[in-house]
Each structure stands twice: as C-alpha cells, then as structure tokens.
Amino acid sequence: MKAFSVIGITQSGKTTTIENIIRGLKKRRYSVGSVKEIHFEEFAIDQEGTNTYRHRVAGSELVTARGYYETDILFPEQLSMEQILRFYEQDYIVLEGVTDCNVPKIIAAHDEKEIAERLDETVFAISGKISNRLEKYQGIPVINAIKDIDALVNLIEEKVYEMLPQFSSECCSACGYGCRELGVRILRGKAKREDCIISRGNIKLIIDDKEINMVPFVQNILRNAVEGVVRELEGYRDGATIVIKLR
Numbered sequence: 148m149k150a151f152s153v154i155g156i157t158q159s160g161k162t163t164t165i166e167n168i169i170r171g172l173k174k175r176r177y178s179v180g181s182v183k184e185i186h187f188e189e190f191a192i193d194q195e196g197t198n199t200y201r202h203r204v205a206g207s208e209l210v211t212a213r214g215y216y217e218t219d220i221l222f223p224e225q226l227s228m229e230q231i232l233r234f235y236e237q238d239y240i241v242l243e244g245v246t247d248c249n250v251p252k253i254i255a256a257h258d259e260k261e262i263a264e265r266l267d268e269t270v271f272a273i274s275g276k277i278s279n280r281l282e283k284y285q286g287i288p289v290i291n292a293i294k295d296i297d298a299l300v301n302l303i304e305e306k307v308y309e310m311l312p313q314f315s316s317e318c319c320s321a322c323g324y325g326c327r328e329l330g331v332r333i334l335r336g337k338a339k340r341e342d343c344i345i346s347r348g349n350i351k352l353i354i355d356d357k358e359i360n361m362v363p364f365v366q367n368i369l370r371n372a373v374e375g376v377v378r379e380l381e382g383y384r385d386g387a388t389i390v391i392k393l394r
C-alpha cells in the first residue's frame with residue numbers, strides 16, 4: 148500500500164488536485180482510497196438528537212449506522228493514522244490535509260509564501276492555484292492537476308513508495324536511519340524501500356489478516372519465546388519455518 152498526503156490551506160486547490168489525482172490513478176487501473184482530515188473542532192457526523200447519538204450517550208462504545216448504500220462505524224475518539232490505515236488495502240491512499248504521518252507530500256498553494264510555510268524534505272511536488280504561473284520551486288516540480296494530470300500521476304508513480312513503518316528513531320534505526328529519514332532518502336533516490344530491514348525481517352506477526360510491524364527488539368523476544376518452546380517438540384529442526392495460528 149502506497150500513501151501520500153496533499154496539504155495546503157482552504158481554497159488553495161487541494162481538493163481539486165486530489166479529485167484529479169484519484170481519477171488519474173483510477174484511469175491507470177489502481178485501486179484508490181482516501182482520508183480527509185477535518186481541521187474543525189466542532190466536526191461530528193453524529194449530531195445531537197440522532198438515534199446513533201442517543202446510543203452513544205446511553206453508553207454504547209461503538210455505534211454503527213447501517214444504511215442501504217453505506218455503513219458508518221462511528222468511533223467516539225480520534226484514531227491515529229496508523230489505526231485508520233489498517234482498514235485500507237488499496238494500491239494508493241490519498242491523505243488530504245494529514246501532516247502527522249510519515250509519507251511523501253504534495254503542497255497545494257496560492258503563492259510562494261504558502262509553499263515556504265509547508266515545505267520540508269518529504270515534499271515531492273507542488274500543485275494548486277500557484278501552478279497557473281510557476282513551473283518549479285526550489286527544484287520541485289509545480290504541476291497543474293487540471294491541465295496536466297498525467298505528469299502529476301507519473302511523478303506519483305515514480306516517487307511514492309510502499310508505506311514505511313511509523314516508528315520513532317528511539318524505537319528503531321536498524322536501517323541506519325529513522326523511518327522518516329529513510330523515506331526522505333528514498334524520495335531523493337539515495338535509498339530503496341527494501342532498505343527497511345524490518346520489512347524484510349524473517350518473523351511476521353499477522354493479526355486479523357493485517358501484518359503488524361515490530362521493531363527488532365520485539366521481533367527477537369517473539370522469536371526467542373516461540374523457538375524456546377517449539378524446539379523441545381518432535382518435528383522441530385533448526386531453520387524450519389514455523390507458523391502458529393491463534394483464534
């Protein structure tokens with residue numbers, strides 16, 4: 148799964164850019180999901196007085212509204228981006244306005260000032276209203292998503308990599324960098340996605356069909372615990388592949 152975020156202020160052309168990117172990716176037969184961050188404290192789909200609101204107030208910890216054409220599971224809290232993305236399995240996930248996730252970014256902007264306020268090493272393209280009058284900003288391509296969506300989708304295909312784990316550098320630096328830094332190096336062509344040692348680790352933990360990333364320390368604990376038990380059993384041999392399923 149590959150993910151990237153489109154960031155920028157309201158009316159900068161952010162949603163138009165995303166609409167065109169989604170259409171462009173779909174045209175190339177990718178499956179696409181999206182997440183929209185709402186920067187409005189009062190936002191809630193579940194409004195006071197509705198039946199689902201009454202369920203929640205009565206104490207229900209997870210409420211679902213099931214309609215004929217959509218099903219909305221209403222979590223009564225803000226989930227982390229990592230938790231949210233566990234529900235997705237599309238080829239590309241487009242995040243709108245998300246900044247707290249270690250993924251490549253596109254800035255949508257009206258002017259240079261807005262770019263400068265948001266620019267960091269994870270930005271690989273610029274779009275939005277400024278693309279009517281600029282082609283490059285500090286070496287980064289500025290692409291109009293309405294007139295030249297193919298060029299923007301080409302760049303997304305070239306730059307956006309399979310999502311890296313989201314560990315802090317205190318938890319893991321097994322590749323010699325942190326997750327964010329490795330991402331930046333991949334964007335610059337100085338590293339490869341396979342340089343994430345954790346992803347090619349030889350121990351996998353899958354919970355409900357989703358692979359769980361584990362730092363080397365946790366991988367070692369799990370490996371030692373499992374091997375410590377099964378090596379006493381008949382049928383064990385060094386180097387064997389061990390699969391345990393818990394239900």
Ligand code: SF4
Pocket residue numbers: 311312314319320321322323324325326327329342343344345346
């Ligand atoms: S090895 Fe993977 S998980 Fe560990 S710091 Fe590098 S990118 Fe992150």
